[in-house]
Amino acid sequence: MASFKRFGSGVVSALTLLAVGVQPVQAQNTGTATDKAAQKAADKAAKKAPKIKTDMPEDLLPPTARTAQSVAQPVAKPTSQPSARPTTAATGVPAPTATPSPVPVQAPTISSPVVQEVVITEPVMPWTLSDAQALLNTIGYIGKEGLIPADYQPGALKAAIAKGEGDALDSLASRVFAWLIEDLRDGRTPMPARVQWFAVDPDQDAMPTQQIMAQALSDHDVPGVVAKLAPTNPDYAALKTELNATPMANKERRALIQANMDRWRWLARDLGTVYLMTNVPEFQLRLVVKNKILRTYKTVVGKPGRTATPQLAETVSAVVFNPTWTVPQSIVKGEGLGAKVLGNPKWAANNGYKGYKNADGTITVVQQPGPNNALGLMKIDMPNPHAIYLHDTPAKSYFNSDVRAFSHGCIRTERAVELGMTMAILGAQMPSTEAAELSRAGEYKKVQMTRTFPVYLTYFTFARSIDGTLQSFGDIYGRDTPVLASFKAARQLKTTQRASDEAIIQLDNPL
Template sequence: MTRLFSLLLIILIATGSASSNGQVPTAPLPWSREDAEALAAFVEQIGSEGLDPADYEPDRLRALIASNDAALASIATSTFLHLVTDLRQGHVRGSHRIAWHIPDPAIDRPAQQAMLVRALATHSVSEMLGSLLPHHPEYVALKATLAATPFQDRAAVERLRANLERWRWMPHDLGTDYILVNVAGFELQLVRGGKTISRHKLIVGKTSTPTPQFSTRATGLILNPWWDIPQSIVAESVGRLVRTNPAGARSRGYVWSGGHYRQSPGPGNALGQMKLVMPNPFTVYIHDTPSKSLFDEKTRAFSHGCIRAQDPFALAALLLASNPGWDRAAIDRVVASRASTRVDFARSLPVYVTYFTAATDESGAIAVHPDIYGRDKAVVAQLTDAEVTKD
């Protein structure tokens, strides 16, 4: 009879009216011993995901289960909802995600409550929580590497934990076709059908002008682009060149047009001869560069924030593969003409500009990348509830 009452209560909460403020009531739901033990077991192994079991108080849960304490329902409910938030949205949030502007895969409180209702009604607490974990191959590889890393290797463990956490900040579904930029790895991957079909070395922002992390959609590309010069760069160098050596400025293609300085198309253009059309509030783009020798450097943080790609015309050919008449030969002809030409993609695709200091290489093994912007420390501090100290 008690079990029947519990199920009826679950159904009433799941289907009943929301409170006056639009939230699902948060009264603790009835927890069976079986479900509570499943929750405790899930918490005890959460370290394999790079999270700290102590944050979810497994010993307290075990003690309440053993004593059949009346407080179990309230504590178990609170723990479940805490886990839902951390697994779906990440443990580290807010300003501690430095320059991270990729939207959270958020789940609101009514949805969290609905998940709890389903988990208890179907005795699927572990399965429901497990479904919230990232399933991207990068996360799976990082998790496997963490499991194989000795806990005594603190630096390696912390690096892996920081990057597992960053994957919890990412959308769970990136799509089947997308561009993934890893700023810390100086690499761009073009993914088609869920498989990486092309990798390109990158040059990214200097430590003084770091490349932000954001997502957008690439809708096309421009061959032989004009460069609308940002005011910061005009103040830094171009304005002085125009004032002191106008003939030299003209020879480099700098012109005054439309109320601002621009650079005309050509191989000497700062954007090179290819730029992706990818609207974003940071005016950061993926483009070619005339400074190709910089790709020989191992640490390639040289730009004002934009992302310069090696072998851009090969990338362009892959991106235009679904556009009739736009093979590599057609691209080369337009480039040689120096005529600025925009080509829209047959279908736009997502672009994710990320920052992972540990990520898979071409062999599928985890490679370590320099923390060029010094961002791992803040993430690890939040994961361990520690204060960030200066070196």
């Protein structure tokens, strides 16, 4: 039977003790004075080391950790690998074979993607009168999903049904059904109104409009297929319930809920089994496993303006313990740090900086690992052209503020070492003892993930908070205005654009 040791009011099992590199305390200790001193030192280290809680699902832990945790909870059956891509089991449409996403090419400091927008051409298929009538009825109730029935031309469709089957009905019904599929699957908001939205939604690849329409007409089940296109996340369902409970007279509240329901549609329909998500205006990061929030961490996000945090959907590729920081030229040259480091080696050493002059005359400055490093003691790599990542910070006082928008775009994370250890255990199948040792070693160590996890940097101004209650959050970047305006305007035709065409600003500055 594993023994337990109390830390404060919580009970930490053998897994936690292993995670912090300390063996469970035995009932009796008859060792020498040296043994007792070593045990005392280990106990002291345990109090300082991050703690890994024991509520992680058994099937997600490495084998060495499962044995310890199984004392506290039964072994769960293994599950499949998590994926950010949606499954198509709900619609019955075969999905393309998933392939790993390539690592994005590092972008220059500022670049403007070249986007050639092409209006999407919807497929045309034969419609029976009964299927067309089912579509008309579905359109009549689509307001419950936060969409606008008038967008799908119910009057014209009713008239076409009255004229009977034929080319006119096929063309109109196919077009409005395709619009409905696009809006439920990808969101109604046009891309130009999605400010700094770079989270490419994979749903249209996994669930092509043509296949969805073909299945609906083959099964003669338009409403059934439509019902299965909405996001699977329970937070979307909570917003839907709230929308339908909000009186029509409360237009402002309904519009805000409607806009945030659409933001869920901008993401993958199924976010995966295990993922990290931060809601920027909430200043919180979640570790979610099987739709359950297992950990939450306060965050510090980008300051409004040029340093605002963009919205991304990326993948954890590695955890870096005790990272180095290559200082950007805006500080090395612009603020004179490079000259100071080279001109005052003693000051540089005391502050953890190493610098050298390149062949072209520029100066490179790298801050070495340590508690004063700008990245703190942990960094989570999630390759993207924006140079955005999650990291620790030595400036812990910022987590005490209610509004935490102080960074240059990256996400500073509370209890970051604990998060990094958890990712190493889950994503690299690393024994908890090894993860704890790496976190305390004081030396740079990059742990590559063997099992990757999605990371979503989102922007919801009305959503479920980390305690599960629906509430509004401050629109710190002013991104609600264009979304709300788009819902007041006529629906725009979809194009091939998949993300914002705004300039990519790469700051790589955690200060």
